[in-house]
Amino acid sequence: MGVRVWMARAGLTAYVLPHADAFQNEFLPPDAERLAWLTGFTGSAGEAVVLHDRVGLFVDGRYTLQAAAETDPDLITCHHSVEEPAAAWLAKVLNAGDRLGYDPWLYTPEGRERLRRACETRGAVLVACPDNPVDQLWTERPRLPARPAQPHETRWSGRESADKRADLAATLKAAGQEAVVLSAPESVAWLLNIRGHDVPHTPLVLARALARADGSVDLFLDPAQTSTELEAHLGPMVRRHAPADLGAVLDALGERAATVRLDRQRTPAWILDRLEQAGATAVAGEDPCVLPRACKNAVELEGARAAHRRDGLAVTRFLHWLSEHGPSGTLTERAAARQLLAFRAQDPLLRDLSFPTISAAGPNAAQCHYRATEASDRLLNPGEVYLVDSGAQYPDGTTDITRTVALGPVDPVARHCFTLVLRGHIAIARAHFPQGTSGNQLDSLARQFLWAEGLDYDHGTGHGVGSYLGVHEGPAYLSRAGGGVPLRPGMILSNEPGYYREGAFGIRIENLVAVQPVEPPPADATKPFLAFETLTLAPLDRALIDVRLLRPGERAWVDTYHARVRAQHAPHLDAPARAWLEAATAPL
Known part of the structure; x- marks a missing residue:
């Protein structure tokens, strides 16, 4: 059938x-x-x-x-x-x-x-x-084993779950709401300080929760995913239920005609229907975990910096290795991705990749989210452009970085386009903007130099990134399609303009950035100003930069960034890699 x-x-x-x-x-x-x-x-x-x-x-x-x-x-x-x-x-x-x-x-x-x-x-x-x-x-539909959820320690999260639950309860009380349905697993993970293994590359537990105005939580989790350690971590204010009990708990809310918040952008329609059929009043409202989860606290920000230092060292080692093996014409896309993983795996804190590595040579890189398979695996050929977009999950942070590399001398057109993309990347990195600015107001900064030559790219300029959670996280974006909420201090986003020429090459330059207050504030500013702190630390390919196109401030940004990369990583490299890094980050 x-x-x-x-x-x-x-x-x-x-x-x-x-x-x-x-x-x-x-x-x-x-x-x-x-x-x-x-x-x-x-x-x-x-x-x-x-x-x-x-x-x-x-x-x-x-x-x-x-x-x-x-x-x-x-x-x-x-x-x-x-x-x-x-x-x-x-x-x-x-x-x-x-x-x-x-x-x-x-x-x-x-x-x-x-x-x-x-x-x-x-x-x-x-x-x-x-x-x-x-x-x-689907007769061969996979059945995954239930793996226990794990506590996410306060040394990584920066806040106790009880404190987060108290804040959420106060929000519900102020709104006159008895409870909120948390259907997004990342919200459950953040609120309860738990992580899991249910989704590839994202440390989520496929669980729902009903958080109440009294500070308690009903957690709907497969009993096979609990443990003595998890029970002790959750404590008595978190009641455990099997997932099949969700309907009965929603029905009980309806019997009391309770007012329940429900995020209509993140919750299955089935849950809304069940609440309304039971007699509850379902009030539309944003998941109250979304914004505080996006605004990382001081511990999470410092963890992100540490994770990016270690991750950037692995990527730098890979780029040195690639400089030796990439132009040979014998290296394949999948082999390159495996080698990058091997460098990351030297870090004992590595938990997983944050998404499948995009390792794309020549025309394959024109597919923004290309994935090399056994059938498509292609050699990295001399004279081509190679794009590698990768990231990792560490308990102190989630990373996402894209580097575009020349495999020997390349077409001047590709070099020209790379420099236009770089100028857009620098424009975002250097931007200062008033509090209240949304990502859609900044997106065109990254596109302006491409637009001036009739070029563009068909994806957003940046997405939010979680703290040992999803590599794509709302509610803030850098996108002309919609910027989400105004940017706030503590948010981590990607800065990743690109350009793709079908059948020829693809270019993307991606660093992660954290939103920070401008210090000291502008003298005549009537409101606080914000800026981006670049977290990612790995060399850009100088061979692809047409220095003649850069303005003095842009050139200075590249030199300053490369000086940071060199100072951070050189002490941890062996002599050949250190010599390569010195040349790769030399002033323009």
Whole structure:
């Protein structure tokens, strides 16, 4: 039986499937990769619509090339999800009386509302399906063992869980709310100071929680994931439940007609429906853990600096090694990624990569989120540009860094474009901006030099990064598509402009930065000003910099940054690597 046969039996004319799981994660555990099973597309964001005669796959600019390469064009039509979202496409192709099915665990109330409006436009009906067809048809769906959750020590987190719960309870009391549903595992991990192994490369426990105004928490966690150590860490104010008990606890809130906060952007629609059916008042409001989680405290910031010093040393060692082996024409993308991991693995605090390493040579680098497979693995050829985007998870911080390297003399066009990207990167790194500024107001600083020559890149300039949590973290972004909340001190974001020429090369320069107050404040400022502290420490490829294009201040920034890199790493390198670093970071 295929999905269309299942649709016919369910009385559906269409079915929509997002890249999501029941926790609204971006990076999914293997058993939740339903979109990949259905379409072959393996990216981290996408949505498929199955009709009786066609399938539409909707991906953003990071994945347009990848989606086309991974899917069968005779079966699946790919669409740019920003230029033509799935809901807008449905509003064109549905007919009166059509029935569009969806899984209420995989859509948030806001996501479902977009589908509902599309259906109403055409006189179609949106139908919640209690069963997901992929779950019935995916016969080899992986089953992952339950691994115990672990306490995240205060020496890394900087705050006791009890203090965080007290702040959250005060927020609920002030709003007249009895409880808040925390469906995002990263919020549960942050609030309770726990970490886990349920999602590849992200130390999450797939758990939900109901945090109450009395400071207590109902935690819905697989009993196999508890331990004596975890029980002692959580304490008596955190009541443990099996995940199957969630419905009954929500029903009990309804019986008291409780007022419950629910983040409509992060919570499955199923939970909202259950609360309302039980008689509770579900109030829309942001997950109260999101903003304090994003604003790292002093301990987390110092941990991030330490993690980046160690991680930058590993990357610097790799870049030295690459300078010797990269131009040989015998090194493959996957072999390079393995060697980078080997350098990182010398750090006893390494817990995992923060995402699968993007190791891309020549035209493969034009795919923003390219992943080298056994079939696609390509040699790094002399004269090409090589892009490596990687990161790691340490208990004191999460890293994410991209370096673009010349494998010997390269096309002057690539060198010119690299320098334009570098100028945009420097513009973000040097920016001073008033408190209240959002990331969408800064995004164009990174694009200005590309725009001046009619060039651009189809992804955001920066994303938030967690503290031994997700490498992609809201609510702040550097993006023209929307900047999220105003930037605040303690937030860590990426600074990663790029440029991609299909069939030729890809360029991206990425450092992580922390938002900090400008000290001393500007003399005539009427409000506080903020700036970025660059955390990442690894050389930029001087061979790709056309110094003639740099202004004096930009040139000075590169020299100052390279001096920091040299001072930090040179004492920890052997003689050959130290000599290489001296040359790689010499003043322009």
